[in-house]
Amino acid sequence: MKSRLNINGLDREFEADPTTPLLWVLREQLGLTGTKYGCGVAICGACTVHINGVPVRSCVRAVSSVAADEKILTIEGLSRDASHPVQKAWIALDVPQCGYCQSGMIMAAVALLREKPKPSDRDIDEAMTNICRCGTYNRVRAAIKVVAEGGDARTAGLSIQHSDGSIA
């Protein structure tokens, strides 16, 4: 049976059992592998996408429960060229290590900053429940604050030299 979802602004058709989690439709039917499988039980957050702007753990969300007109946003749809302010801050501060959890981290951070443009540390603690085993948490926090403060990465004080001559 063919179904339809609106993903990153495009209507996409696919065939999958209706009980299939959204995560696996994204990854296996639609080739959007930026969204990751980490735990399958909505704990680690690697599979975080937005549905109508709300962060959702796609690994436990049956695809049949998402209506065709609901707007799904994945990491691939955040920007064409990694130019979203959150992505720019992540790049400036070299946040990722292995990077596997970072799609979910970024989607969670984008949702947080939309809800609370100037999040407190406590807001960050409560919203950023994603697991990162490399331990990038402090740079994640710093990057969120960079965005909240207007995007000047120098405020993080990491002194990272980029190839374009900029220093974060």
Next chain:
Amino acid sequence: MSGPAVTRRQFLASSAAGGLSLAFHLPFAREAIAHGETIPELNAWVVVRPDDTVVVRIARSEMGQGTLTGLAQMVAEELGCDWAKVTTEQPTPGENLARKRVWGNFSTGGSRGIRESQDYVRKGGAAARMMLVEAAAIEWGVPAAQCSVSKGVIRHAASGRTTSYGRVAAAAARLSPPTEVVLKDPRDWQILGKRLARLDTVEKVNGKQIYGADLSMPGMLNAAIRKCPVFGGKLLGFEASVIESRPGVRKVVRVHDDTVAVVAETWWQARTALDALPIRWDFGPHLSASSEAFSKVLRAGLDASEAAIGNRNGDALAAIRESARSIEAVYAYPHQNHACMEPMNAVARFTADRCEVWTPTQNGEAALAAVSEASGLPAARCEVYKINLGGGFGRRGAVHDWVRQAVAIAREMPGTPVKLLWSREEDMLQGRFHPVTQCRLTAGLDASGNITGLHMRISGQSILAGVFPQNIRDGRDPVVFQGLNDGGAEAMIGYSFPNLLIDHAMRNPHVPPGFWRGVNLNQNAIYLECFMDEIAAATGQDPLELRRKLMGAHPKHLAVLNAVAERAGWGSPAPAINGHKVFRGLAQTHGFGSYVAACAEVSVSAEGQLLMHRIVAATDCGHAVNPQQIEAQIEGSFAYGLSAFFGQCTVKDGRIEQSNFDTYPVVRMPHMPRVECIVMPSGGFWGGVGEPTIAVAAPAVLNAIFAATGQRIRQLPLIGQSLRRA
């Protein structure tokens, strides 16, 4: 000089970026690029393209630790190229084999990536620079010694002539490599040692980075797998007919004698079919094994008369016996799972005369050996393509159990690529676990509180016995004594005791062990550094002053300890935070060739809630290749090391009880302390940075908890233990 040209890998890289298809046969030969022009390598490490871009070959695996960028910095420094024009590519294990291991060791563990390859990769860069300069000098008819280099531009000052690396690369590649190569003085470094941005960040923030779990190929099928959950058990049988008619299911496969896999069109179909598959197991001889029972075995090992000696001077037992008083404590460290965010996976394609595997691995050559063995084909007919790792931490290095499984499944369907992806549950239950040990420490003290003798008896699991038993010598596993060795550049104890005995009673449970980031340094540092604190408390000495008295012969250990104490403000009370009184704890160790120390600042509320406010951490790694990435490794080490406060792996009915992050909690954002890093390279040696700091994370915090509560925590995790003031 000739060798593989860059084009083939460009193809691989661009295909991977597309995410949907990879070529099967990647010919290992020189190839033409678009304009009919060949780009020969200058040597195994360096290719310079006509447009001046530089390709640096990286043999070690990138798993987040930054080795890709660090190794490229080292080559680029000696090459003298423009850093902005550096790209990287990874030779395959098969190419390394065919070229008589020209890229050396692929193994990426033990914090060795940089320190073990720094000499030959820098020489590779320097030799390439000399050839480029010589080619320009020949063209100009001037002595090479009169030419200088800056950012990939060669200049002959006297004549004012300049040319670029890209323009002379083809001629340079035809020259003989220099026989003598002199490396730069570290004082002249311009790329090495700088806080440069990583080379691999952008694709990790836009979803384009391809991990093994993301691979897809035309005609590929997907496999889900279940191995007998009780270690040592066997597969008796399964009722394939129950699931064979489910959508997408293609085959149910017996794998080895203890595992079953379901192959389907999609992984979700395979996984759900596997869940519905009736499986019969012979759980084998360990069905009644439990952590409680094994804990008693370990406890008995603390008193065993036989033990392998790791470090001894004088007669510690006599000194303790004859001392005015003695103190004793027993510590324990639990099993831990690596819990990489990306579960184990591999794509395998088998035909009668060739077997290829695409997989995230910390050791491509070991993976190739596993493919050869599992496929029954000689290594020359096998190949491994290393795919970016979603975490490694030691799980993806020594044992390639998932690769053997993938090949076994692919053998059942020749010609069809099959992707095996473990579920999180499989990953948790079939780990290669941090070894479990206990330690009894006994110190003899004289009337003035000086230590007359120290005995550390370690009882418990040997990683080598489970992974590389051929490296056990006379029943002794030398790796058990990490951080406690009498000298050496790798992992040396930082104190001089008048009498010392450190020994190990090996007791191996049926749980398979593995090299878990930090390895045995983790628990050894807890044991020794917490006990040093106990001695200080028992003798009324300041923990820092007690240590200093014993560290006169260990100036590098002492320097990092002093650095954290000074930065943290040891000796003056820590300012209260939000009304919480703050207390400090110290720890230091030497491991993976680097000296590290930490000072933790914590508070414990009246209700027993622990807050970790700040940790000051110092590292002397000899030479610091990229300080901002060293800081990232130090910070990450606290997340990894402090996770042992939250979770552990326990055994009941022969199997691991924790099957996902709900029962195996790890450090998350709210727990993460602020970390202030002091990177203080003293020069003259190269130490690793990915692991050593993990070892000081827990003991520094545990000692701070004691300062706050008067309570000694001697086993982890903390969860379930009350932290109320004693």
